[in-house]
Amino acid sequence: MKTLRIQSICRKAIVIVSGTALFLTNAAAAKGSYFFDFASDPREEGWAFQASQNEGGMSYNPAEGYYLDKGGKLISPEIQCADDRFQFYRMTFESKADSESYYAVQFADSNGDLIVADNYASVYPSEDWVGNDVCFRGRERGVSFKVLFQSRGDISVRNLTIQPVSNKDVVAWADRLYATLPEHHYHPHADRWKHIPKTMAKLRTGEPLRVVMLGDSIVNDTFNSLWEAFVKEAYPQARMTVVCSVRGATGAPYYQRGEHFKVYVEDLEPDLLIVGGISNGGTTEPLTNLLDLVDRTTGCEVLLMSGPMGPDWRPHADGDFTTPLPVLTPPRRKVYREMKLLASQRNIEFLDMYTIWHAYLAQSQKPWQWFHRDRVHACDRGKQILGRILKRYFQP
Numbered sequence: 001m002k003t004l005r006i007q008s009i010c011r012k013a014i015v016i017v018s019g020t021a022l023f024l025t026n027a028a029a030a031k032g033s034y035f036f037d038f039a040s041d042p043r044e045e046g047w048a049f050q051a052s053q054n055e056g057g058m059s060y061n062p063a064e065g066y067y068l069d070k071g072g073k074l075i076s077p078e079i080q081c082a083d084d085r086f087q088f089y090r091m092t093f094e095s096k097a098d099s100e101s102y103y104a105v106q107f108a109d110s111n112g113d114l115i116v117a118d119n120y121a122s123v124y125p126s127e128d129w130v131g132n133d134v135c136f137r138g139r140e141r142g143v144s145f146k147v148l149f150q151s152r153g154d155i156s157v158r159n160l161t162i163q164p165v166s167n168k169d170v171v172a173w174a175d176r177l178y179a180t181l182p183e184h185h186y187h188p189h190a191d192r193w194k195h196i197p198k199t200m201a202k203l204r205t206g207e208p209l210r211v212v213m214l215g216d217s218i219v220n221d222t223f224n225s226l227w228e229a230f231v232k233e234a235y236p237q238a239r240m241t242v243v244c245s246v247r248g249a250t251g252a253p254y255y256q257r258g259e260h261f262k263v264y265v266e267d268l269e270p271d272l273l274i275v276g277g278i279s280n281g282g283t284t285e286p287l288t289n290l291l292d293l294v295d296r297t298t299g300c301e302v303l304l305m306s307g308p309m310g311p312d313w314r315p316h317a318d319g320d321f322t323t324p325l326p327v328l329t330p331p332r333r334k335v336y337r338e339m340k341l342l343a344s345q346r347n348i349e350f351l352d353m354y355t356i357w358h359a360y361l362a363q364s365q366k367p368w369q370w371f372h373r374d375r376v377h378a379c380d381r382g383k384q385i386l387g388r389i390l391k392r393y394f395q396p
Contacts, residue, residue: 032082032089032138034147034162046077052152062116064217065249067374070102071152078108078144079162086241087138088170088229091147093160094129101125101151102373103134107142115139117244119224122379123155134380135165135173135226140243170229177384182364184388186356192393195349196301199272203394206237212270213244214255215277218309220246221378222276222353225387231394243268251279252286261293270300276353278307278376282335284342291346302348306336308357308386309378316368324365330358356389 036045043049050073053059059069081087091105101123107115119136138145149157165173178184193200202209213223223244232238245264247254252275255264265273273294280287287304294302314325336354343350361371369375371382378386 030082030164031080032087032162032164034076034079034160036076036160038158038160042074048075049073050075055152061118061120061248062114063118063120063220063246063248064377067376069152070150070374073148073150074157076147078146080144081107081138081142082164085138085140085142088135088165088167088226089137089162090133090135090165090169090173091160091162092131092133094131094158095123095156096127096129097123097125097151097153097155098127099125099151099153100373101149101153101155103132104148104150105136105145106148107139107145109141110143115142116248117220117223117246120373120377121224121383122373123149123151124379129156129158133173133176135170136224137170137226140241167229167232170226171233174226174229174384174387177380178388181381181384182360182366184360184385184392185363186360186389186392188393192349192351195347196272196303199301202271203231203235203238203240206239209238209240209271210269211240211242211272211274212265212268213242213246213274213276214265215246215275216250216279217246217248217377218277218279218307219274220244221309221383222386222390225383225390227387227390230387230391234391234395243270246277249279251277251281252290253279253281256286256289256293258293261290261297265294266297270298272301272303273298274303274305276305276307278310280307280339284335284338287339287342291342291348302346303351304339304343304348305351306333306339306354308353308389309372309382310376312361312369312372313358314361314368320367321369322367324367327365328362330355330362351389351393353386353389357385360385 052069052072054069057069058066060066103121103123105119109115117139123132149155199209213219228240228242232240245268254260294300313331314328316325333354336352340350340352371378373379
């Protein structure tokens with residue numbers, strides 16, 4: 001079978017063609033559907049290669065901030081979104097990679113401008129062909145999207161398929177992924193909805209509910225866990241819309257400013273504002289200022305979350321990504337205790353994602369960075385746990 005191989009992707013793209021295969025065109029594909037088997041030169045089908053921004057150095061991703069460059073990219077042609085802007089999609093492909101590599105889905109609005117809230121995750125190293133099965137969802141202003149593959153080394157890809165799927169399909173996919181992970185033991189408090197009664201009433205009655213998730217790349221990863229699929233399963237009548245309002249490495253110190261607050265919060269008209277991430281500063285003062293703005297403008301309900309993910313703090317041998325690690329005691333952070341106190345004083349809900357996540361990581365016994373795609377961010381394994389936390393929080 002013919003395949004695409006991206007060799008030394010930081011520098012160049014090489015297409016190696018051998019054998020015979022049938023190439024299927026996408027000319028008549030339905031919106032949101034796409035197939036490419038890489039049986040022909042992808043450049044002839046609208047794919048483009050983009051060299052590394054800064055090989056061996058730091059590069060900027062609007063959804064992540066500045067991090068070690070992930071390598072060159074092979075970027076698909078534009079794929080039209082389904083008519084439902086919040087459509088779920090399933091993407092499958094086969095891959096081989098000699099080192100940690102990545103896939104991403106990036107959306108554009110009607111002006112062709114990039115929407116910051118992307119979906120980035122790992123393509124795991126493998127000497128043989130392995131299947132990849134992932135789900136993602138559309139964006140409120142998204143009219144098209146592109147898929148990209150990225151690596152600092154060698155990666156081979158074939159048989160890429162994208163198709164719209166249902167909420168039920170997403171839950172089934174998430175359950176299959178979760179079955180490969182250590183079990184999660186978060187048990188939420190019985191009074192956890194005390195300060196979001198309107199939100200919970202709308203979930204139960206089917207009145208439209210608009211949720212805005214505000215924060216940084218960690219909030220973006222939490223959004224990409226597709227946690228709302230679980231909530232819609234638990235509340236079948238729910239008409240919930242979830243909007244991701246993020247910038248990489250950005251938190252309350254930025255969003256507390258009036259002009260930024262208007263764009264990222266007020267103009268989005270949330271019924272429930274979820275504020276989270278790891279970029280809210282070392283004190284609660286910026287959060288206090290942000291919450292004051294919420295009170296004066298939208299008056300919406302608020303769920304404040306401490307920040308999960310971040311660096312994998314567990315002791316390990318340098319460069320060892322395969323050895324299981326022992327059960328450990330998770331770290332604690334003073335600022336998140338102060339955040340909990342702030343929530344209590346403001347009569348808003350608080351979900352301690354930091355403590356729940358790091359307790360899970362400490363107990364997991366999985367190798368170093370097994371839940372990460374890079375130093376800070378979640379791969380699909382890590383995202384699945386973030387989604388499970390929110391699933392259990394909102395479940396009856």
